[in-house]
Structures are given as C-alpha cells and as structure tokens.
Amino acid sequence: MPNSDAELRRLIIDWLDDQYHFGDAEQLIRDDEQSFLETGVLTSLGFVQLVLFLEQRLAITLDRAALTRENFDGMGRVVRHLRAHLGPASA
Amino acid sequence: MNTPSIVWQPDPARAAASQLARFQQFVEARHGLRFSTWAEFHRDSVVSFRRFWSDFLEWSAVRRAGSAEPVCEGDTIERARFFPALRLSYTGTVLDGGGQPDAAVAVVECHEAETPTAALQVREVTRGELRRDVARIAQALEAQGVGPGDRVVALAAHDADTIAVALAATGLGATWSSCGPELANEAVLARFGPLEPAAFVVTGQYRSGGVRHDLLARAREVAAALPTLRLTVVTGAAADAAVTRDAAQWPHHLVALPQLMAGTEAVTRDWTLLPFNQPLFLLFSSGTTGAPKAIVHGAGGTLLEHLKEHRLHGDLGPGDRLYYQTTCGWMMWHWTLSGLATGAAIVTYDGSVATPDASALWRLAARTGVTVLGASPAFWQYTRDSAVSPRTLGTAQLRALASTGSMLDDHWYDWARQEVGEIPLMSISGGTDIIGCFVLGNPTLPVYRGESQCVSLALDVRALADPAGGPDELVCGTPFPSRPLALLHDHDGSRFHEAYFAAHPGLWTHGDFIELTARGTARILGRADAVLKVKGVRIGPAEITGIARRLPEVRDAMAVEQRHADSPGGSRIVLLVVLQDGVALDRALVHRIKRAIRDGASADHVPAVVAAIPELPTTLNGKLSERAAREALAGQVPVNRAAIRNPEVLDLIRALPEASRDHPA
Numbered sequence: 001m002p003n004s005d006a007e008l009r010r011l012i013i014d015w016l017d018d019q020y021h022f023g024d025a026e027q028l029i030r031d032d033e034q035s036f037l038e039t040g041v042l043t044s045l046g047f048v049q050l051v052l053f054l055e056q057r058l059a060i061t062l063d064r065a066a067l068t069r070e071n072f073d074g075m076g077r078v079v080r081h082l083r084a085h086l087g088p089a090s091a
Numbered sequence: 092m093n094t095p096s097i098v099w100q101p102d103p104a105r106a107a108a109s110q111l112a113r114f115q116q117f118v119e120a121r122h123g124l125r126f127s128t129w130a131e132f133h134r135d136s137v138v139s140f141r142r143f144w145s146d147f148l149e150w151s152a153v154r155r156a157g158s159a160e161p162v163c164e165g166d167t168i169e170r171a172r173f174f175p176a177l178r179l180s181y182t183g184t185v186l187d188g189g190g191q192p193d194a195a196v197a198v199v200e201c202h203e204a205e206t207p208t209a210a211l212q213v214r215e216v217t218r219g220e221l222r223r224d225v226a227r228i229a230q231a232l233e234a235q236g237v238g239p240g241d242r243v244v245a246l247a248a249h250d251a252d253t254i255a256v257a258l259a260a261t262g263l264g265a266t267w268s269s270c271g272p273e274l275a276n277e278a279v280l281a282r283f284g285p286l287e288p289a290a291f292v293v294t295g296q297y298r299s300g301g302v303r304h305d306l307l308a309r310a311r312e313v314a315a316a317l318p319t320l321r322l323t324v325v326t327g328a329a330a331d332a333a334v335t336r337d338a339a340q341w342p343h344h345l346v347a348l349p350q351l352m353a354g355t356e357a358v359t360r361d362w363t364l365l366p367f368n369q370p371l372f373l374l375f376s377s378g379t380t381g382a383p384k385a386i387v388h389g390a391g392g393t394l395l396e397h398l399k400e401h402r403l404h405g406d407l408g409p410g411d412r413l414y415y416q417t418t419c420g421w422m423m424w425h426w427t428l429s430g431l432a433t434g435a436a437i438v439t440y441d442g443s444v445a446t447p448d449a450s451a452l453w454r455l456a457a458r459t460g461v462t463v464l465g466a467s468p469a470f471w472q473y474t475r476d477s478a479v480s481p482r483t484l485g486t487a488q489l490r491a492l493a494s495t496g497s498m499l500d501d502h503w504y505d506w507a508r509q510e511v512g513e514i515p516l517m518s519i520s521g522g523t524d525i526i527g528c529f530v531l532g533n534p535t536l537p538v539y540r541g542e543s544q545c546v547s548l549a550l551d552v553r554a555l556a557d558p559a560g561g562p563d564e565l566v567c568g569t570p571f572p573s574r575p576l577a578l579l580h581d582h583d584g585s586r587f588h589e590a591y592f593a594a595h596p597g598l599w600t601h602g603d604f605i606e607l608t609a610r611g612t613a614r615i616l617g618r619a620d621a622v623l624k625v626k627g628v629r630i631g632p633a634e635i636t637g638i639a640r641r642l643p644e645v646r647d648a649m650a651v652e653q654r655h656a657d658s659p660g661g662s663r664i665v666l667l668v669v670l671q672d673g674v675a676l677d678r679a680l681v682h683r684i685k686r687a688i689r690d691g692a693s694a695d696h697v698p699a700v701v702a703a704i705p706e707l708p709t710t711l712n713g714k715l716s717e718r719a720a721r722e723a724l725a726g727q728v729p730v731n732r733a734a735i736r737n738p739e740v741l742d743l744i745r746a747l748p749e750a751s752r753d754h755p756a
Contacts, residue, residue: 022682022689037207043300044445048476052657064478069207 001058004089008079015053020046032076037069047072060085094610098504099515099538109534111403117150118143129536129545130611136549140569143549144173144395151398154187155179156364163570168599169584169592171570174367174391181371181390182262183362186222188434191409193219196436199412199459200251202328203298203442203451211455216251221258224352226360228259231351235322235344237290239264239365242373244283244317245292246270246310248441249419252326252348254428256292257419261371261390262362265289268373268385271418272297272304276312277691278634281382282375283317285579291323295333295347300443307333315342324348367391368576372425374523376590376622376631383631384590385579388526389572396527396573397429403548404531405491405517407463409434414456415465415493416444421628422523423465423495435463444470449477450484457485464489465519467496469626469660471503474510481511491532493517497624497660498617501541518543520615522601523629524591527573529565529601530613542612554607555595561730562604564619566595574599621717623652626660628695632717635698638691639666639684644674649707650698651717653724653750663699665724665750669706676703702747708740724750 002011016025020042028041036042042050051062051072062085071081083089106112115132119125122142126132136143141162148159158176165171188197195218202212216224237243243260247253247269257267268286270279272294293310296303307325314323323345325334330347338345371390375383401407413430414437417423430437438459444452453474456464471494474481481489491514492507499518507516517532520543529552530543538544546552550571554563578587594600604616623630632650639648647669655663666684670676681701689697708719711734719729723744732738744750 017678017682020694022686023679037301040300040302043443044448044451044477045443045473047445048449048473049659052476056657067477 005079005083008082009075011057012050012054012075012078015050016041019049029075032079033074035069035073036075037073050078054082058082058086095501095540095542097537098508098540099513101515101534101536106535109406110408111406111534114147114150114403118146121146129533133546133548133611137551137569140549140551140571144572147395147399147549148174148177151395151402152189153179153184153394153398154364165570167597168567168570168574169588171574172368173395173570173572177367177391178364179367179391179394180262180362180364181394182225182258183364184394185258185429185432186218186225186362188218188431189409191218191434193217193222195409195434197221197431198251198254199436199438201438201440201442201455201459202250203301203440203446205298207301207447211451211458213459214251221251221255222359223357224255225258225262226358227352227355228256228348229262229360230355232259232265232290233263234354235290235351237263237265237322239369241265241289242268242286243290243292244268244270244286244288245419246272246274246279246294246306246313247292247419248272248294248297248306248327249417249424249439250294250327250441251439253292253294253419254437254439256324256326256348257428260290262360264363264365264369266370266373266387268375269419269424271420272299272306273418273693273695274420275690275692276309278693279313280316281634282385283313285382285385286373287319288317289319289321291317291320293323293325294327294441295325295330296327297441299441299446301446305333307337311337311340322346324351365390370576372526373579374422374425374526375420376523376629383634384586386524387576387579389576392572392574392576393425393526394429394432396525396571397426398432399548400426400519400528400531401430401433401435404519404528404533404545405463405493406534407433407435411435411462412438412460413463413465414438414440414459414461416440416452416467416470422526425526444473449473450479450481453479453481453484453486456481456489460488461486462488463491463493465493465495467626467660468494468499468503469497471506472659472661475506486511489514491515491517493519493532495519495521495528496628497626497662498615499541500661504538504540515544518615520603521547522603524575524601525571525573526575529567529603530605530615536611539610539612542608542614545611546607546613552605552607552613553598554605555598557730559730562616562619563606564595565601565603565605565615567599567601568597617654618652619718621651621721623650623664625652625658625662625664626695630664630696634692635664635666635688635696638688639668642684642687644670644680645684646671647707649715649717649720651720651724653700653721655699658699664697665700665702666698667702667704667707667720667744670703676701700750702749704740704743704747706737706740708738708744709736710734711736720744
C-alpha cells in the first residue's frame with residue numbers, strides 16, 4: 001500500500017502511463033500545480049476512472065461531491081486530497 | 092429462466108396512437124387482416140415480407156417514381172434485390188421530413204464551450220435553411236464535377252455542416268463515407284484509400300476535452316495520399332482562415348464551404364429520383380483479418396430500414412428531438428441523419444461528453460429539448476460512476492433512452508428508471524453490416540429488465556443452436572432491403588459470401604450471440620466472432636494486431652474482448668502477444684505497444700491489458716481461435732477445446748494474473 005506522498009505520486013503516474021500516456025506521464029506533468037484538465041493530462045472522463053482506481057487500490061471511498069477541480073485537477077491537489085483521507089504517512 | 096420484471100409499461104392511449112399501431116391498422120384495412128398480438132403481426136411481416144415492404148413504402152409516402160413491382164427479385168438473402176424498378180431520393184426524403192414547414196427546426200447544432208465556465212454553443216438550423224444550404228452545396232459540388240458514381244469522403248465533426256455536405260453529395264448520386272476525428276491518419280487512409288474518392292470534406296477545427304484541434308493540418312497527410320481527389324472542402328468555424336493558411340501547400344483545390352457556396356443561387360431543389368439501389372453510404376466493418384472492409388449500402392434500403400426503425404419501433408416524428416452519442420464514423424451517425432426523414436429534429440454535438448464535467452451531455456439534452464437520447468453502456472456507466480443524476484438536471488422532456496454498442500446488463504434498467512425517469516430504455520442492436528438493427532424498441536410493448544423489447548419488423552431473426560452447447564447464434568432467414576449491395580472491389584462476391592453466408596448457407600450470419608424468449612423479447616449476448624465491441628465502438632482485431640506485429644519484439648498477437656464489470660461499458664480489450672525469443676514483456680514494452688496502437692489507430696483501440704503467452708491458440712486446421720481465447724479469459728472451458736491444437740495455452744490464458752477478471756482495468 002503506498003504510504004508517502006512520493007509513493008502516491010508514483011501510483012498516479014504509473015496509472016496515467018498504463019491508461020493514457022504510455023511512458024510519457026512524467027514528462028507531461030511539469031509541476032504539482034499544473035492543471036490536468038487544461039494541459040491534456042486527463043479528461044473529466046479519465047478523472048472518474050482515476051477515482052475508481054484509487055478507491056480500489058487504496059481501499060477508500062471518495063465522496064463524489066468532493067470530486068471538484070479544486071481537489072483533483074493537478075497532482076498536488078490529488079495527493080493532498082488523498083492525504084486527508086489516508087491520514088499522515090507513517091514512518 | 093424466470094420471467095424478468097417489467098420495468099416500463101406503455102401508456103395504453105399513447106400506444107394506440109403510435110405510428111406502429113397506425114401502420115398495423117393500415118395493413119389490416121388494406122388486406123382485410125386482423126392481428127390480435129404483436130407476435131402475429133411480426134410473424135406476418137416476416138412470412139409476407141414482400142407485402143410488408145410494399146405496404147410500408149405506401150404508408151410512409153416516400154416520394155418516388157417508377158414501379159414498386161417487383162418488390163424483391165430473388166428469394167435468397169445473398170442475391171435478392173429490392174425494388175429494382177423504383178426510384179427515390181434519400182436526400183429529398185430526409186430534407187422533406189414528411190412535409191415539415193421551412194420554419195421547423197431541423198438541426199440543433201451544439202459545440203463544446205470555449206472555456207469550462209462558458210455556456211454550450213447552440214445554433215438552430217431550420218428546415219428551410221438546411222434545404223437551401225444543401226441545394227446550394229449540391230449546385231457547387233456539381234459545378235466542380237461531382238456527380239453520380241463519385242465518392243465523397245469526410246474526416247469530420249458531428250455538426251450541421253457535415254450533415255449538409257453529406258446530403259448534398261448523396262443528393263447528386265455520389266456515395267458518402269465518413270470518419271470521425273478520433274481516428275488516426277493511418278486508420279483513415281486504410282478506409283479511404285481503396286475508395287478512390289473525388290472529393291474530401293474536412294472540419295477545419297473541432298473541440299474536445301477543452302482543447303481545440305486543428306484537423307485540417309492533420310488532414311493534409313490524408314489528402315496527399317489520395318491521388319484521385321480533385322477537391323477538398325473545409326467546413327466549420329474559421330474555415331476561410333484555415334484555407335487561406337493552407338491553400339498554397341494543398342495538393343489540389345482547397346476551398347472553404349462559404350466560398351464554395353458563394354457563387355450559387357439560394358434556391359431549393361427538386362431532387363433527382365435515383366435508383367432504389369443507388370450506392371449511398373460506404374461504411375467500414377473491421378473484420379477479424381486484414382484491412383477494414385468497405386460495405387456499400389444502398390439509398391432505398393437504408394432509407395426504408397431507417398424509416399421503419401425510427402417511425403415504427405421508435406415512434407419518432409415531428410416534435411421529437413433525437414440525439415445519439417456518436418461520431419460520423421459510426422453507423423449511428425447515418426441512423427441519426429435519417430431521423431430527419433420522420434419530421435423530427437436532430438441534435439448534434441461536437442465535443443466531449445465529459446467537458447466541462449460529467450453532466451455535460453445531460454445538460455445538453457435539457458438545454459436543447461432532446462426527447463430521445465441514445466448512447467452506449469459505457470456512457471451510462473460514466474454517468475453513474477460520476478454520481479450524476481440526470482433527472483435532477485431538467486431532462487423531464489426525455490421520453491426514451493436508446494442503448495447500443497455493447498451488451499446492456501440488467502442493472503442499467505434499474506439505474507435508468509431511478510436516475511433518469513419512468514421512460515423506456517430501448518436496448519437496440521444490429522450493426523454497420525446492415526446499417527440498422529435486428530432488435531429494437533417498441534412503443535406498444537413493455538420493457539422487461541435486461542431485454543430488448545422485440546425483434547425488428549420483417550426481419551426473420553433466429554437463434555441458431557450451437558451443437559457444441561454454446562450460446563445461440565443470431566442469423567436472419569429472409570431477404571431484407573438494408574442488406575449491403577456489395578463489398579467494395581469484391582467483383583465476384585466471394586468476400587461478401589465468406590463474410591455473411593459461408594458459416595450457415597442460405598442464412599445471414601451476423602456474428603452475435605442472441606437469446607430469443609417465448610415472449611418475443613431478445614437479449615444480445617456478445618459477439619460470436621472475433622470482432623471487438625468495447626466502449627460502444629466496434630473494432631476489428633486486425634487493426635490492433637496488425638500494428639502490434641510491426642513492433643520488432645512481437646512475433647504474433649491476438650486481440651480478444653473480455654467481459655469486465657469495472658471497465659467502461661463492461662468489457663475491455665486484452666492483447667495476447669507472442670514475443671520474439673529472449674524478449675520479456677516489461678512495462679516499457681507494454682507502453683510501446685499501446686502507444687503504437689494509439690498513434691496508428693485510435694485511443695479506443697488501445698488494449699486495457701497486454702499479456703505474453705508462448706503461442707496463440709490455434710485450431711487443428713491451423714486457424715487462430717479467438718473464441719477459445721475469449722472463453723478462456725472468461726474463466727470457462729472453451730466449447731471447442733477438443734478442436735484446439737494447443738489446449739495447454741488456454742490453461743495459461745485462464746491463469747494470466749493481469750487478465751484476471753478481478754484485476755483492475
């Protein structure tokens with residue numbers, strides 16, 4: 001189970017690569033605050049798939065009402081939102 | 092099996108007033124008959140199919156000339172020819188819409204908003220405007236030498252311009268063939284290359300997912316590879332500017348649609364009545380091997396079948412607004428276009444269903460007054476997974492949903508009832524091959540959970556039992572007008588025979604599994620052949636495996652559909668690869684394979700899973716057996732295991748961890 005923020009990032013990058021970018025995801029995401037939607041990293045359709053994947057992989061349930069751009073449109077936002085669900089990373 | 096629950100019942104008064112009921116009364120009065128049940132009426136339409144089509148032609152009042160006799164020459168499906176002495180105009184009938192006035196709305200054109208917070212862009216085109224535009228475009232195309240026998244191809248968005256040019260071209264007797272912008276150039280050329288087209292239509296720009304795409308820039312490569320082209324017409328917003336930019340580098344005459352129409356007169360046109368079997372549309376059916384096959388569909392057969400489906404099975408008519416989630420590369424685009432002939436308006440959308448958010452399409456339906464909305468199970472799933480509740484979005488005007496493209500599982504009937512409303516969910520299914528449907532809705536019958544309401548009128552749909560104990564196979568036993576005229580360049584008909592008649596001589600073999608119930612309802616149970624239907628898109632495995640095999644690491648490949656509840660639409664593509672000696676399937680190679688398929692075909696073609704096996708399952712005759720692989724992926728013992736040369740491979744496939752049905756998509 002991914003624990004640290006870096007592991008969560010890696011989990012998402014790997015998923016983006018497997019589903020959409022096939023090895024290019026790391027290059028596409030230049031910084032944590034970059035919008036996924038506005039830079040073609042992910043479409044709204046892909047957001048739903050990502051959410052379903054994270055729920056399954058991390059054994060959590062994400063409130064659909066909280067699936068806003070503020071919470072999900074960017075790597076930093078996703079990780080922060082997940083962190084709020086998962087609690088602090090353990091040592 | 093127990094009778095499933097009824098999830099929708101027609102209102103008796105509405106059912107009695109439906110076009111289906113009125114047509115039945117017409118037939119009864121005309122021939123002194125009396126049908127007490129739908130089953131009786133349907134049976135009569137099959138047994139007396141000639142009389143049915145003659146009656147329907149008369150009842151639907153299609154403007155025509157010549158003789159309606161003979162109705163059908165020949166008794167075998169493979170050779171029969173409907174209405175060989177009749178002439179009509181597909182374009183004229185579609186534009187007329189049963190005598191709709193000029194002021195009536197014909198097309199509601201929608202474009203994705205320019206920004207996430209901006210409003211959807213909506214433009215209404217009246218019948219009068221569409222009639223004039225189509226007439227002027229036809230006049231201009233004619234002046235450019237486009238006429239009967241020519242082929243006009245399009246790489247285009249689903250919008251009003253594309254509709255107008257398509258109707259103009261077909262009105263002149265040219266044959267229309269279109270691909271949506273989602274298809275990569277290589278796949279477009281695999282389709283258009285053999286057509287030797289005279290004219291090319293390109294939507295200059297389109298929007299999807301918040302991004303504006305310059306389609307014209309990409310289309311230059313396509314145009315350059317089609318030496319028979321004499322003309323490219325650029326449509327859509329900013330067409331003039333795009334032409335100014337690109338004209339000097341274009342390999343032939345490039346013109347924007349407004350420029351093309353500039354020298355024409357704003358008059359309506361008395362459309363020439365063309366032979367019933369005039370080639371109208373060229374569609375592509377991706378087979379299990381080789382390049383996509385080009386299917387030639389005739390004007391009369393397409394028109395009559397679509398009118399029958401829309402008016403009788405869908406009760407579509409004036410006052411309705413039809414929207415189907417499609418691109419112009421899929422037959423549902425042609426099906427939607429023909430909806431105009433009923434007097435209904437059609438709604439087009441150039442954009443993503445997910446932009447600005449998951450409610451986009453439902454809001455579009457509410458805003459434009461869509462009454463009949465069609466999509467695929469993948470879209471229902473996307474809506475559900477996004478926690479969008481359509482009934483809260485102002486969609487009360489919806490009176491029916493249609494679903495096609497993939498099997499529709501039972502639970503979607505409950506979802507539709509709870510989240511959309513007390514309206515019928517019509518599970519319709521057929522295909523590109525017949526440019527129509529074998530199973531459909533019915534305004535006079537209930538909807539049973541998980542089932543299509545009925546079999547299409549005048550089509551002798553049968554469930555052929557598999558002696559080996561597998562599911563029944565869908566075949567059709569009597570001639571029907573929307574059977575393709577031919578496959579392109581198949582001069583002796585041998586490929587046509589092989590594709591549809593070789594498996595069961597004398598019967599049209601469609602390639603689907605089906606269950607027919609004693610109540611007259613039906614369930615489509617998936618593909619019987621190797622064709623893939625994923626996310627509502629029909630995909631020929633050869634388009635995937637052909638690209639995979641070009642990678643030096645891949646010796647052989649097989650693409651198989653796997654039912655997978657968590658995947659959009661309930662199924663996904665698994666690509667089984669045999670690698671060269673010494674090559675291992677690591678993530679980097681999986682990505683290279685997927686990237687090559689995306690870039691060479693489309694994102695829809697990309698397999699969800701790539702898995703390596705030592706060899707592909709083959710029959711004792713040496714043929715690849717996708718069916719055995721599919722059944723192994725489903726965790727079953729393949730029905731034809733005894734006929735497989737290397738059955739141990741099936742055990743390996745069944746045990747593949749990445750292809751486990753529990754493994755994430």
